[in-house]
Amino acid sequence: MSEPVQFVSQKVDLDYKVVTSPVARRFAELMRAGRITGHKCPVCGRVYVPPKGFCPLDAVITDESNEVEVRDAGTLTSFTVITPIQYQGQEEKEEYVLANILLDGASGTVGQQRVEGIPHKDVRMGMRVKAVWGGDADEGSRGWGLTGAIKHWEPSGEPDEPREKYQDHVL
Amino acid sequence: MSERVAVIGCGQTHHRKVRDDLSMAGLVREAAERALGDAGMDWTDIDAVVIGKAPDPFEGVMMPEVYLADALGCAGKPIMRVHTAGSVGGSTAVVATHLVSSGVRERVLTIGFEKQSEGDTTWGLGGGRSGSVGAGGYFAPHMRAYIDRSGAPDYIGPAVAVKDRRNALKNPYAHLKLENLTIETVMESPYVWEPVRRLESCPTSDGAAAMVLTNERVAGSRNAAWVHGTAIRSELGQFPGRDPVNPQGGRDCAADVYAQAGITDPFNEVDVAEIYVPFSWYEPMWLENLGFAAEGDGWKLVEKGVTDITGELPVNVSGGVLSSNPIGASGMLRFLEVALQVRGLAGEHQIEGAHTGVGHAYGGASQFFAMWVVRSEKP
């Protein structure tokens, strides 16, 4: 005697082409060459990293003529330690740190950046960090974009920034 | 120019991790039929349906209002689907209110639902890719920033978690029933998104909420909650200088709805509040954002027990999002619970003499806000 059917597992599998917009493509290629760039809004002067191709506050288009370079170092403004939740497709197993980092020269943070090279309990707001680049730009073995070209961030050893410097830069 | 809007029926499901006894259609009908019964109405009395839910990948059904039209008795009627991320339950109720206040419709059924057991929420929140950190992973740095700015002691978050779960024990519909939860238990439990622990985080739930909204003529002499204000705000999620800890959008939304309702001193004029707290620290944060406490002081209200069910400003006496979180319904549950309160129908978690209630929902990168004010009396 079999049981009534209560659940039917129906996996829906859809394929999407992920297209990189021209603005994002240029940013990613420059990252591969070891350079982090943004667009500076001609109206308000905010530097967006990564660039959006427009300033959403002033509703103006930006392009390569507004391109500026920022340092691959900055201040950690906030962070969390992630305990990865296991679900189908999840590849993360170990705890790791994700942080928002205000790069020197940028007006806003790059978010959800991995920080390594320091015990998790010692990570703190205001800490100075620098990028650890992956691969080799000249050999062409470096990945693309913010998560492909930079493996993670690590403490730079500089003195911490005081709260006034980071508290308005959670994002 | 504007019709008065009455909430004459409220209904919700028993929220559970898995409602294995119902399809999605059954889930929305359970809530809707309770709301219709409360309103003393039948499916044929409804002239429009407004339904809201969070992203469709959570269940794997695209634009579910198309499929649910039959279950909701909509053949020949209008049905609309609102989607504003986590605030959707609230904004759906706001859209439904507009349909009545504008005079376009007279009897609107509004529903919010989520059947999260049909998919995987963390997968969904991560866009179907590896490395999803869920909502908590995104918000944890903001909560850390609040703690840093305010100097709040570390047990405040756990205190909120304990309070809401204790309240949930009085709510027959709530999902989590955690007896004997203490601050110590919470503080000793593992982190998921440090500094946020699993026991300080919302569950994922299957559930639905429904309300019947009508104009004054149709409401007649029924026991109704009267809508005194609705407001909705959206804010850019990421730009240099944005503050997600005390977002402008939330402040503006609250100021707008208070002005409509004639509230100038929220702390003293509001009897009961249901605010969207999916992670414990959002209670002190939103108390400040919504003007119930000065900036930096929200945590003190928690510490003093002001937001307890016996306190001066009871917050989330239903158990809140921390106890039941069918995402598409959660915002509407906040609106629904305060409507129940001012109608005197909240049962075991009723606040005596509640005349003015505030419902609040938020979503996205703390960027979408929806609120309403309801009272026992007509505006």
Added chain:
Amino acid sequence: MRDVAIVSFAQSTPGLTDVEETETQLLFPVINEALDGIGITRKDIGFTCSASCDYLAGAPFAFVQTLEATGAWPPISESHVEMDGAWALYEAWVRLQHGDVDVALAFSSGICSRADISEVLAIELDPYYLAPLWLDPLSLGRLQAEAVGQEPPTEQPKYTDAAAAVILAAGDRARELVGRPAWISGIDHRTDAHYPGVRDLSKSASARIAGEQAGVDKAPVDVAYVSAQYPHEALILMDALGLKHVFGLATNPLMVSGLIQIGTAADAVIKGDASRSVGHATAGPCLQQNLVAVMES
């Protein structure tokens, strides 16, 4: 009811496919054009409603990105529907009835060329009984064509990429903004039952009701733009709306096509090419859900 008119309409270049831009980047110039056309800025907008589809974009919460095209700072009064832009227009029209705001923006976007639309649309069907059959738009179109005695289509519609924006204004504000506002004299939307098997597919009952409620037949219609992907759909809609001639869709930019048809119908009035026009949007299998708007000079 307050008198509300469409005062401006803009869309991306028709027939685009394989765009490289994001939906937000597509929307940005379109919204700018709609605003510039009547000389206002984002600051003049009192309410905004957007429309898009996460499953079309392939990401939950995809709609959040398009907020950047609105300049939502300081925060704005804004909502979103996961439906064709025509329903965003409807929500904006309802909101303007309240009397406290006079100008609203409704917009939508959709990029179809990054996914197999026949698969994406199949999952809007009942997940228990219909979706497992993977009914694609062509099969559904063939079912309905046969029901109405027409030659079944042999090709799927051409799905394209688009963004569109419409600006609505009430009363005197509309008259200030444009010489010939396209007054919305009636607007309504209805749905039929979902299951094709329980409906008479040769007719569109919901389009008929929506058309009646919107008052299509109250006066002669100069031009009508309906969201028909196939000739048989156009026939069914003509019958439902009591129209002798309609313009259908040359290509189908999902989530935007209805808004484009209504905007185009409004534009005919604004430009003086028509005194009375009809725009129509649809959603769901076999014209299940329909929205009809009537514009007059």
